Structures are given as C-alpha cells and as structure tokens.
Amino acid sequence: MVAIRFSVLTVFLISLCIAAYLGFALIELKHDKLIHFTTFFILTSEFYFIFDTKYKSLKTLRYITFLTCTLCASLNLEIVQNMVNPERVFDFADVVYNFFGSLSGLLVSITLQTWRLKLARANRIKHRRLHGSGVAVEIGQEIENLQEGPASKHVDVDDDYVNIEMKDVS
Numbered sequence: 001m002v003a004i005r006f007s008v009l010t011v012f013l014i015s016l017c018i019a020a021y022l023g024f025a026l027i028e029l030k031h032d033k034l035i036h037f038t039t040f041f042i043l044t045s046e047f048y049f050i051f052d053t054k055y056k057s058l059k060t061l062r063y064i065t066f067l068t069c070t071l072c073a074s075l076n077l078e079i080v081q082n083m084v085n086p087e088r089v090f091d092f093a094d095v096v097y098n099f100f101g102s103l104s105g106l107l108v109s110i111t112l113q114t115w116r117l118k119l120a121r122a123n124r125i126k127h128r129r130l131h132g133s134g135v136a137v138e139i140g141q142e143i144e145n146l147q148e149g150p151a152s153k154h155v156d157v158d159d160d161y162v163n164i165e166m167k168d169v170s
Helices: 006-024 032-050 055-084 092-133
Strands: 002-004 051-053
Touching: 006 032, 006 055, 032 051, 032 055, 032 092, 051 055, 055 092
Parallel strands: none
Antiparallel strands: 002 051
C-alpha cells in the first residue's frame, strides 16, 4: 500500500515551479552548475519522500525514483529547456551535474529513511520489552538488561498503543 504525503507533494510542486522558472527563463546565473546540482538534489529528495510505503515497497520506490529523476529528468529536462527557450544552449556538463545532484539526493534520502526505519524498529523492540517486563522505566534509563516478556512475541505493535488494565485505574 502506498500513501501520499500531501505536505511533501505540495513542497515538491512549489520547488518544481521554481526550478522550471530558473530552467526556462533567460537568466544568467554565476554558479550555474552548483544550481543544477542543488536543484536536482532537492527535487529528487522531495520526490522520494512523497510516497509513504511499507518496507517491502522501498526497493521499487528506489528504482522508480532513480529511473524518473536521475536518468530521465536529468537528460530530458536539458533537452526540453533548449526546445522551449532556443536562446538556452544545450550543455552536457549541465546534464552531468543534474545526474550527480539527483543521485546524491537519492542516496541521502535512502540513508535517512534507512536510519529512521532502524530507529523506529529499535523503539518498537524497547516498547515490547518494557510492556512484557512489568517494570517501570524512566526516560533515559538503561533498559538493556530487561528480560523479554510475552509482548515480545507479538508481530507488530503500533506506536500509539497503550495497555491500560483495570488494576491500573483504581
């Protein structure tokens, strides 16, 4: 199941409009190559995070992002830019900077998402250990020596789950 993060989609569309203006307008910029690299870095990162996928779909998302942003957009946008505004000259160096900016954005996005998934998994494991042990633990306290309880046998626990029993109420 793939969900769309509409806040990221909105930011992506705004960034895309700004990039289109910079790409198609006849503006002379001093650091043109740096702008190509940075623009494709940002757009690829935003594109990657538009889709909220489950772990099994991440590989597909990575391939789609690589194909769409890194391969197709890097080359095709330079060609379209030349067709829309004939005064803009096709520059292969721009394609190279587009490609490496996009590739860098994709690698940073993958690294960030992998780190976030590992952190979420570690938090779920800690939650299971705490839930199953019956021991109250304060924030920041070491929990490595706690034994795994019955809650550790569950396949998945939502982060919003709270276990309240009648003995806790009175």
